[in-house]
Amino acid sequence: MAPARPVARWRTGSLGTGGEGASLVGFKSKKVKQRTWRPNGLQARVGSIREGQGFAFRRKLKIQQSYRKLLRKEKKAQTSQDSQFTDQYPDHLKHLYLAEEERLKKQLRKIDKPLLEEVDRLLPEEQCSTDQAWSKDQCSTHQPQPEEQCSQPVNSITIPKKNKKKTSNQKAQEEYEQVQAKRAAKKQEFERRKQEREEAQKLYKKKKMEVFKILSKKTKKGQPNLNLQMEYLLQKIQEKK
Numbered sequence: 001m002a003p004a005r006p007v008a009r010w011r012t013g014s015l016g017t018g019g020e021g022a023s024l025v026g027f028k029s030k031k032v033k034q035r036t037w038r039p040n041g042l043q044a045r046v047g048s049i050r051e052g053q054g055f056a057f058r059r060k061l062k063i064q065q066s067y068r069k070l071l072r073k074e075k076k077a078q079t080s081q082d083s084q085f086t087d088q089y090p091d092h093l094k095h096l097y098l099a100e101e102e103r104l105k106k107q108l109r110k111i112d113k114p115l116l117e118e119v120d121r122l123l124p125e126e127q128c129s130t131d132q133a134w135s136k137d138q139c140s141t142h143q144p145q146p147e148e149q150c151s152q153p154v155n156s157i158t159i160p161k162k163n164k165k166k167t168s169n170q171k172a173q174e175e176y177e178q179v180q181a182k183r184a185a186k187k188q189e190f191e192r193r194k195q196e197r198e199e200a201q202k203l204y205k206k207k208k209m210e211v212f213k214i215l216s217k218k219t220k221k222g223q224p225n226l227n228l229q230m231e232y233l234l235q236k237i238q239e240k241k
Contacts, residue, residue, distance in 0.1 A: 097186070104185055 166174075214232050217225045 100186060100189060101182070104182055 211232070214228055215224075217228055219225055
């Protein structure tokens with residue numbers, strides 16, 4: 001049988017006598033003046049961005065906020081001043097809308113031109129008729145005739161009717177109809193351009209697919225067919241010439 005291990009026994013005077021125990025007890029018994037913690041007095045303002053309290057960063061955010069607020073106020077004032085009948089166009093499409101508006105104006109001028117010519121033609125005729133009637137009336141005053149004969153030229157005088165002034169409601173209705181006509185024309189033009197764009201995209205995709213099929217063809221060994229590729233390049237060069 002193996003010999004039994006002797007039981008370890010602590011000495012009673014080991015803590016009080018020399019060794020590590022004595023040094024620890026001696027360190028604790030010394031009176032050391034510990035320094036009390038105080039915040040950094042040299043720091044004039046609150047902490048940095050790294051600490052999450054940067055004064056310069058917060059000042060910058062405040063300036064940005066006040067600037068955006070000023071922009072919002074100016075925008076609101078500008079939109080309130082704008083008329084409700086004026087059209088607002090995006091900047092990148094403004095030239096297209098202006099060109100379309102000019103084209104519509106020219107069409108309206110062409111429509112109104114024959115009407116103006118007809119009015120100009122009718123006005124001299126009315127003036128001639130009034131002049132003739134006035135001359136007849138003068139003749140009748142110089143040469144007295146029976147009452148029946150004098151009554152005939154008076155009845156034949158055509159008094160031109162005065163053009164009635166349009167009311168504000170009629171003007172607003174005409175403006176509304178013009179705006180609606182412009183919008184309808186713009187919508188038709190937009191639909192036409194959209195259809196043309198879609199057709200062009202379909203044609204482009206079809207051509208790209210054909211080119212891809214030509215260039216992706218391979219030989220029996222799985223290698224790209226260089227003959228077809230060279231033919232395609234030659235065809236492109238000839239088309240450019």
